Amino acid sequence: MEINKLTAYELIKKQNAGEVTSQEIIDSLKKRTEDVDSKVKAYVRFSDKSFSNLQLTTYNLQLPLRSIPVSIKDNICTEGLNTECCSKILQGFKPPYDATVIRKLKEAGASIFGLKTNMDEFAFGSSTENSCFGPTRNPWNLECVAGGSSGGSAAAVAADEAILALGSDTGGSIRQPASFCGVVGLKPTYGRVSRYGLIAFASSLDQIGPFAKDVRDCALLTQVISGYDPNDSASVEAEVPDYTKALTNEIKGVKIGVPQEYFIQGMDAEVKDIIEEAINKLKGLGASAGQISLAHTEYAVPVYYIIATAEASSNLARFDGVQYGYRYRAGSQSLIDMYNKTRGDAFGDEAKRRIILGTFVLSHGYYDAYYLRALKVRTLIKQDFDAVFKDFDCIVTPTSPTPAFKIKEKIADPLKMYLSDIYTISANLAGIPAISLPCGFTKKGLPVGLQILARPFHEEMLFKVAYAYEQNTPWHKMKPEL
Amino acid sequence: MEYEPIIGLEVHVHLKTKTKAFCGCSTEFGKEPNSQTCPVCLGFPGSLPVLNQVALGYAIKVGLALNCRVQEYTKFDRKNYFYPDLPKNYQISQYDLPVAKDGFLDIDAQDKARRINIRRVHLEEDAGKLIHKQDCSLVDFNRTGIPLLEIVSEPEISSPQEAYEYLVFLKSVVEYLGVSDCDMEKGSLRCDANISLREEGACGLGVKTELKNMNSFRAVREALAFEITRQTELLIQGKTIAQETRLWDEKSGATSSMRSKEEAQDYRYFPEPDLPPFIITQGQIDGIKKSIPELPREKLRRFIRDYGLSEYDARIIVFSKKDADYAENCLEIFPEKNKKPIANWLIGPLVSEANTRHCGIADLNVPAGELVELVKFVQRDEISNLSAKLVLAEMIDTGKKAADIIKAKNLIQISDTASLEKILDEVVRENSKSALDYKQGKTGALMFLVGQVMKKSQGKANPKIIQELLKRRLADA
Numbered sequence: 001m002e003i004n005k006l007t008a009y010e011l012i013k014k015q016n017a018g019e020v021t022s023q024e025i026i027d028s029l030k031k032r033t034e035d036v037d038s039k040v041k042a043y044v045r046f047s048d049k050s051f052s053n054l055q056l057t058t059y060n061l062q063l064p065l066r067s068i069p070v071s072i073k074d075n076i077c078t079e080g081l082n083t084e085c086c087s088k089i090l091q092g093f094k095p096p097y098d099a100t101v102i103r104k105l106k107e108a109g110a111s112i113f114g115l116k117t118n119m120d121e122f123a124f125g126s127s128t129e130n131s132c133f134g135p136t137r138n139p140w141n142l143e144c145v146a147g148g149s150s151g152g153s154a155a156a157v158a159a160d161e162a163i164l165a166l167g168s169d170t171g172g173s174i175r176q177p178a179s180f181c182g183v184v185g186l187k188p189t190y191g192r193v194s195r196y197g198l199i200a201f202a203s204s205l206d207q208i209g210p211f212a213k214d215v216r217d218c219a220l221l222t223q224v225i226s227g228y229d230p231n232d233s234a235s236v237e238a239e240v241p242d243y244t245k246a247l248t249n250e251i252k253g254v255k256i257g258v259p260q261e262y263f264i265q266g267m268d269a270e271v272k273d274i275i276e277e278a279i280n281k282l283k284g285l286g287a288s289a290g291q292i293s294l295a296h297t298e299y300a301v302p303v304y305y306i307i308a309t310a311e312a313s314s315n316l317a318r319f320d321g322v323q324y325g326y327r328y329r330a331g332s333q334s335l336i337d338m339y340n341k342t343r344g345d346a347f348g349d350e351a352k353r354r355i356i357l358g359t360f361v362l363s364h365g366y367y368d369a370y371y372l373r374a375l376k377v378r379t380l381i382k383q384d385f386d387a388v389f390k391d392f393d394c395i396v397t398p399t400s401p402t403p404a405f406k407i408k409e410k411i412a413d414p415l416k417m418y419l420s421d422i423y424t425i426s427a428n429l430a431g432i433p434a435i436s437l438p439c440g441f442t443k444k445g446l447p448v449g450l451q452i453l454a455r456p457f458h459e460e461m462l463f464k465v466a467y468a469y470e471q472n473t474p475w476h477k478m479k480p481e482l
Numbered sequence: 483m484e485y486e487p488i489i490g491l492e493v494h495v496h497l498k499t500k501t502k503a504f505c506g507c508s509t510e511f512g513k514e515p516n517s518q519t520c521p522v523c524l525g526f527p528g529s530l531p532v533l534n535q536v537a538l539g540y541a542i543k544v545g546l547a548l549n550c551r552v553q554e555y556t557k558f559d560r561k562n563y564f565y566p567d568l569p570k571n572y573q574i575s576q577y578d579l580p581v582a583k584d585g586f587l588d589i590d591a592q593d594k595a596r597r598i599n600i601r602r603v604h605l606e607e608d609a610g611k612l613i614h615k616q617d618c619s620l621v622d623f624n625r626t627g628i629p630l631l632e633i634v635s636e637p638e639i640s641s642p643q644e645a646y647e648y649l650v651f652l653k654s655v656v657e658y659l660g661v662s663d664c665d666m667e668k669g670s671l672r673c674d675a676n677i678s679l680r681e682e683g684a685c686g687l688g689v690k691t692e693l694k695n696m697n698s699f700r701a702v703r704e705a706l707a708f709e710i711t712r713q714t715e716l717l718i719q720g721k722t723i724a725q726e727t728r729l730w731d732e733k734s735g736a737t738s739s740m741r742s743k744e745e746a747q748d749y750r751y752f753p754e755p756d757l758p759p760f761i762i763t764q765g766q767i768d769g770i771k772k773s774i775p776e777l778p779r780e781k782l783r784r785f786i787r788d789y790g791l792s793e794y795d796a797r798i799i800v801f802s803k804k805d806a807d808y809a810e811n812c813l814e815i816f817p818e819k820n821k822k823p824i825a826n827w828l829i830g831p832l833v834s835e836a837n838t839r840h841c842g843i844a845d846l847n848v849p850a851g852e853l854v855e856l857v858k859f860v861q862r863d864e865i866s867n868l869s870a871k872l873v874l875a876e877m878i879d880t881g882k883k884a885a886d887i888i889k890a891k892n893l894i895q896i897s898d899t900a901s902l903e904k905i906l907d908e909v910v911r912e913n914s915k916s917a918l919d920y921k922q923g924k925t926g927a928l929m930f931l932v933g934q935v936m937k938k939s940q941g942k943a944n945p946k947i948i949q950e951l952l953k954r955r956l957a958d959a
Contacts, residue, residue: 077528090527097521099528199527203755232530233757311755314560317571318525322621339564362562362750371752 063109099197118152147177172424179449313358545582
């Protein structure tokens with residue numbers, strides 16, 4: 001039995017039956033990580049001592065995630081454990097507190113894996129190439145990217161170096177890498193999961209979410225991390241339903257909308273075929289599908305890059321070398337000089353690009369033309385979804401227009417890179433939940449992801465549809481060879 | 483050509499909440515540097531602000547007291563600028579939807595009633611404190627995140643004295659509401675001023691300068707007066723005024739340029755995404771309205787009307803709520819219709835004791851009933867005014883009752899003529915020359931004789947009666 005290849009649900013059952021111990025789970029993950037992570041590079045700051053950081057929790061049969069290790073993206077604060085957003089500027093930063101999600105995981109009996117997962121610096125990117133530690137590689141093809149920005153979390157789960165993982169999703173940073181790596185990833189409704197302790201990229205768009213090997217595990221982890229948090233003013237006091245109740249394998253009568261604007265030029269032909277096949281599969285299971293229109297889709301990418309960069313430029317202002325992280329020490333003439341040298345030296349190109357963009361769109365005289373206008377279009381995009389959800393239970397789309405691309409293929413062309421999030425960004429702008437799950441493979445053996453979107457706070461609809469699809473397809477059982 | 487100044491004031495007051503504006507840290511003043519901090523007020527990565535509802539309530543209260551329209555929908559914005567005392571390198575403030583706007587404050591300036599319009603009242607967080615040493619700079623974040631209220635007047639204050647009076651009234655209103663200590667020394671009240679000049683009677687505004695670094699109301703008045711002279715001279719010489727920020731220097735009594743308009747920062751305000759907008763309900767407003775006490779100007783008018791105080795006297799006790807409440811208590815329990823005797827004691831001996839002790843009259847801790855007792859002793863002619871003042875000082879120092887001190891010191895005046903006549907006999911005998919002088923028309927000699935009697939009686943003789951007796955006796959002889 002390869003313990004590390006099991007799901008959390010299976011491991012909990014086996015623990016209850018006395019067939020596996022928490023130590024065995026840890027040991028098998030350690031071994032797997034030691035064996036394959038030099039190839040995948042899902043984790044950062046790997047060293048002999050890394051596993052001594054592992055925070056084991058007490059074994060308690062009553063707890064929902066008893067002794068299940070969860071791997072954490074490098075932008076989620078873990079007390080005493082380096083949290084650097086894969087940026088030189090946060091070098092050596094050990095948060096003095098746990099993010100709310102980490103506290104919830106510990107309370108649920110989970111153990112926090114001692115290595116953090118790789119990501120694009122400050123979650124700026126779609127390929128995990130913008131990490132100061134270098135790119136994560138796709139377990140299905142090491143020449144390809146794992147997607148991003150939560151590429152490390154997606155790859156760790158896909159390569160069985162993790163049972164469960166947390167990522168963050170600002171414009172697709174969970175769903176796109178989940179799609180590229182052939183795992184399940186969910187961006188919850190904005191306000192469902194506390195952002196307290198998530199190092200902010202774009203505060204009005206960021207959500208923490210789970211990566212899992214299948215839909216049941218995804219529901220299990222979502223259950224644990226969801227809920228109102230008084231420390232996050234944007235979190236919502238809404239009851240969290242029992243998500244396992246949605247895992248019925250029954251979708252008769254579910255009305256699925258398919259947006260015409262998402263099947264456009266530039267979309268990979270293989271991806272298109274696979275998605276259409278998946279929609280047919282859902283119809284075969286008793287759902288009905290109809291064409292819908294999300295008229296403002298074409299504005300999603302520009303609107304996103306105005307709002308997200310504006311917020312990021314302000315959120316990243318605090319990284320100035322004064323209190324924590326990196327400071328330029330080779331001599332500065334003045335305070336401003338220290339700021340300039342510290343930030344100039346330690347931020348990567350993409351971070352600098354976004355700070356400059358965001359600073360520009362908020363500048364005096366440009367605010368109305370860019371930021372304010374973007375906010376208005378954001379409202380229109382949200383209204384598009386509201387209208388559709390009056391008649392449809394969910395929307396089904398590709399997660400990404402292409403399968404995983406080659407490392408370095410798009411890194412020199414930011415615009416091309418930005419377009420790889422074209423199908424995922426709208427959910428963040430509208431604040432609605434969306435899941436990505438494997439729905440097939442290209443001829444070259446790269447996974448393709450199916451995205452399902454639902455009304456705000458209706459994650460159970462995502463689990464319902466995704467679970468039925470998964471139970472009637474083989475994709476989630478496929479494993480990459482490493 | 484004559485020029486007239488147009489002045490606008492921006493006042494910042496610390497709100498007296500137990501905890502900071504966006505986290506649970508204590509706001510207590512004077513603690514060990516950086517001991518009152520947490521990941522939120524230190525701006526640590528991943529931390530998020532949560533609004534202190536008490537601070538919002540206080541802001542609404544001030545807005546209502548300043549006759550503002552309280553917004554039913556208010557939001558916070560980020561003001562972006564880099565400075566080491568600002569850990570996030572942005573300040574959570576309010577830009578286009580402040581808590582309250584469009585109000586006014588009625589004041590009395592140079593005996594004229596004036597209405598100064600208030601543009602806005604908004605809530606924001608304070609920054610930390612930089613301490614500059616010889617070879618380094620240190621930062622104390624204890625103050626970071628303390629809720630700060632910014633009250634902005636319209637530019638329509640017409641003289642430095644009027645600005646001074648506006649500040650006196652505004653401070654008093656805020657103090658009355660119990661939402662701030664308004665202590666300039668502790669930095670819980672700060673004031674910046676905008677000033678421009680225009681030809682008298684002209685419309686529109688001239689080029690303004692912004693004045694900073696005034697540490698007292700008097701400094702605000704002086705800095706404005708200095709600016710008026712400076713700008714007038716420039717205009718008379720046909721020169722133009724530069725739009726700039728100037729710093730007041732207390733020592734030299736002058737302002738100097740800090741930065742020009744071109745160097746002004748672009749704060750790149752945008753809505754704070756970590757704090758959703760707040761809806762303020764009518765119910766909330768009504769509840770807060772009920773908690774607003776009688777405000778200083780109404781109290782001033784009432785004291786003048788009901789207690790017969792002069793405006794000058796009333797102002798002395800009204801601006802501090804504690805003092806006004808104390809005074810009112812004394813005035814109320816004073817058992818006579820004419821309140822003048824007790825009022826004179828309040829604004830006379832009490833205020834003078836308070837001044838020497840650098841506090842307010844209420845802080846002297848003389849119970850109102852005891853003060854009234856003391857004044858009644860004087861009213862009944864049982865003790866002299868002079869003795870009464872000494873008794874008051876002892877009451878303040880020891881907390882003893884007036885009657886006990888008077889008894890212990892045997893201060894009751896000798897008013898019965900039989901005893902006094904005896905002393906008189908002696909004095910006239912011993913000072914026959916003075917007595918003769920008086921009879922020959924040197925009226926000043928009488929006071930000398932009165933003094934001698936007082937001396938012999940160890941201050942206990944009733945000077946009025948002595949005078950009468952002396953006059954009668956010397957006229958007889």
